[in-house]
Amino acid sequence: MSDDSLSFIFLNACIINNFVLSTFLGICPFLGVSGKYETASRMGLAVMFVMLVSSMCAYVINALLLALGMEYLRLICYIAVIASAVQLVEMVLKKFSPALFRALGIFLPLITTNCAILGLALFQTFKGYNFLQCVAYALGAGSGFTLALVIMSGLREQLALHDVPGIAKGAGLTLMVAGILSLAFMGFAGLGT
Amino acid sequence: MSTAHNESFDIFAKGLWRENPVFVMLLGMCPVLAVSNSVINALAMGLATLFVLVSSSTLVSLLRHVIPKQVRIATYIVIIATFVTIVDYALQAISLEVYLALGAFIQLIVVNCIILGRAEAFASKNGPVQAILDALGMGVGFTFALLCLGGVRELLGNGSLLGVDVFGPHFEPWAVMILPPGGFFVLGAWLLLFAALKARSERRTIEKDGPHVG
Numbered sequence: 001m002s003d004d005s006l007s008f009i010f011l012n013a014c015i016i017n018n019f020v021l022s023t024f025l026g027i028c029p030f031l032g033v034s035g036k037y038e039t040a041s042r043m044g045l046a047v048m049f050v051m052l053v054s055s056m057c058a059y060v061i062n063a064l065l066l067a068l069g070m071e072y073l074r075l076i077c078y079i080a081v082i083a084s085a086v087q088l089v090e091m092v093l094k095k096f097s098p099a100l101f102r103a104l105g106i107f108l109p110l111i112t113t114n115c116a117i118l119g120l121a122l123f124q125t126f127k128g129y130n131f132l133q134c135v136a137y138a139l140g141a142g143s144g145f146t147l148a149l150v151i152m153s154g155l156r157e158q159l160a161l162h163d164v165p166g167i168a169k170g171a172g173l174t175l176m177v178a179g180i181l182s183l184a185f186m187g188f189a190g191l192g193t
Numbered sequence: 194m195s196t197a198h199n200e201s202f203d204i205f206a207k208g209l210w211r212e213n214p215v216f217v218m219l220l221g222m223c224p225v226l227a228v229s230n231s232v233i234n235a236l237a238m239g240l241a242t243l244f245v246l247v248s249s250s251t252l253v254s255l256l257r258h259v260i261p262k263q264v265r266i267a268t269y270i271v272i273i274a275t276f277v278t279i280v281d282y283a284l285q286a287i288s289l290e291v292y293l294a295l296g297a298f299i300q301l302i303v304v305n306c307i308i309l310g311r312a313e314a315f316a317s318k319n320g321p322v323q324a325i326l327d328a329l330g331m332g333v334g335f336t337f338a339l340l341c342l343g344g345v346r347e348l349l350g351n352g353s354l355l356g357v358d359v360f361g362p363h364f365e366p367w368a369v370m371i372l373p374p375g376g377f378f379v380l381g382a383w384l385l386l387f388a389a390l391k392a393r394s395e396r397r398t399i400e401k402d403g404p405h406v407g
Contacts, residue, residue: 022373024227028306031222075281075300076274083267115223115304122297167392171219172384179377186374 006136009129013140016191019116020148021182026116030149031174035160040153041146042100046089048142050111051120054078054085055138058121059131078121086112116145151181201326208330214307215338216387221307224298225339226376232355235343237291239336241284241299245276246308246335247328250316254324257317269312270303277302307331345379346370 019025026047033043061077090108093101101108111117120141124134155177164173214220221242228238249272253260260268281299285292292299302308311331316324347353350370352360369375 024223024373024376025301027222027226028220031219072278072282075278075303076271079270079274079303080267083270113304113306113309115301118304119297119301122300126297167385167388170384170388172381172388175377175381175384179374179381182374182377183369186372 004129004133006132009133009136010140013137014144014147015185016188018144018148018185019119019141020145021178021185022189023119025119026114026145029110029114030152030178031171034149034152034174035156037150037153037157040149044142044146044149046108047111047114047116047145048139050082050085050089051117051138051142051145052135053089054082054117055120055124055134056131057081057085058124059129059134062125074125078118082117082121083112116141148181152178155181201323204323205326205330208327208332208334209337210334212331213334213338214331215335216383220310221305221335222380224301224305225335225342226373226380228295228298229339229342229346229376229379230350230371231294231347232340232343233291234294235339236336237284237288238295238298239332239339241280242302242305242308242335243329243332245273245280245302246311246332247325248276249273249308250311250324250328251321253312253316254319254321260317265317266309266313269309269317273308273312274303307335341383342376342379345383346375350375 013019017023020027020030029043029047034040058078058081061081062074065071065074065077086109090101093108120138124137127137129137156174159173159177168176208214212218215222215225224238224242228234249269252272253269256268277300280302284295284299311328315327319327344354347355348359349367350372352358352364352366367375370379
């Protein structure tokens with residue numbers, strides 16, 4: 001597998017350099033929404049979809065800005081694109097799948113300030129991926145995010161049933177568990193770049 | 194006069210400890226975990242965030258009567274993104290080495306929830322002086338938290354502090370501390386420590402007050 005083949009980019013973003021556990025992007029939803037398996041998996045899917053849309057938009061915008069020689073506007077444009085992509089997803093979901101729209105609730109607008117999305121757009125620009133590679137990268141990052149969220153929610157559902165010392169209830173213990181999970185994902189390090 | 198002075202000091206001080214954005218409110222965790230693998234990175238990130246926080250809070254506070262309610266979030270984001278672009282270019286000029294070490298995380302200050310949170314919750318409702326004080330308090334609190342993490346991680350993971358060797362040549366560094374899992378572990382340990390301290394002080398107050406009540 002060469003370094004820029006589509007399958008390698010997908011695996012790299014999904015497992016080897018998992019967005020949540022290795023590059024620390026999207027920690028807020030990771031800690032906030034991973035309490036229950038159902039919300040975690042839905043949130044993962046919503047993020048994956050927004051990632052795909054905003055990654056494709058970001059690619060086009062970057063090409064446009066480069067042609068105009070206005071790279072300094074990149075950050076402002078990206079964040080505007082992501083905000084509108086989230087709005088778009090919200091409207092489409094409301095129209096075609098009201099049930100899913102209600103289930104996602106407040107998580108949907110909050111995706112705008114999820115740093116995994118902006119991080120994805122910035123990283124793909126730094127790495128200079130072409131359009132298809134961007135799509136593979138976005139899909140990989142999205143499934144990696146979903147994977148981390150789902151594993152974490154499974155662990156936390158189990159933890160909730162156990163008796164832990166009073167001081168460890170809450171964020172402290174969650175972070176320790178996340179650390180061990182991150183340690184497990186470190187096992188993949190070195191496979192890619 | 195003195196009450197007014199106390200009040201403004203309180204606005205500043207609450208961000209440092211009682212409402213510390215990282216340790217108490219658990220906001221802005223991504224940069225905290227990602228760039229706290231050495232003290233110098235933590236300091237640069239903290240100062241960059243402090244600058245963006247203070248400037249955007251000031252501007253939001255000055256424009257709070259001009260910005261229409263419906264588009265306020267989008268306006269705040271554009272204001273924040275403008276200041277982040279300034280920091281991005283400035284840091285590149287000041288120290289390329291630190292800039293490369295921080296990577297995309299300087300640009301990711303845009304989506305740091307602390308900044309948007311303060312703009313929405315405080316700066317949009319208060320005058321510029323209070324907004325600056327609040328932003329300064331939050332920014333210093335954020336930098337303090339970053340240094341707490343960065344210090345421990347650099348000390349254990351590299352055996353040094355600010356690049357100066359501390360433990361001598363026979364120290365075997367805990368490499369895991371500067372790798373991603375270390376960030377989770379150290380932040381988790383700090384939170385556990387604070388929870389334990391809080392529980393102890395609460396128990397003491399109960400013990401002290403107990404006989405009077407009984």
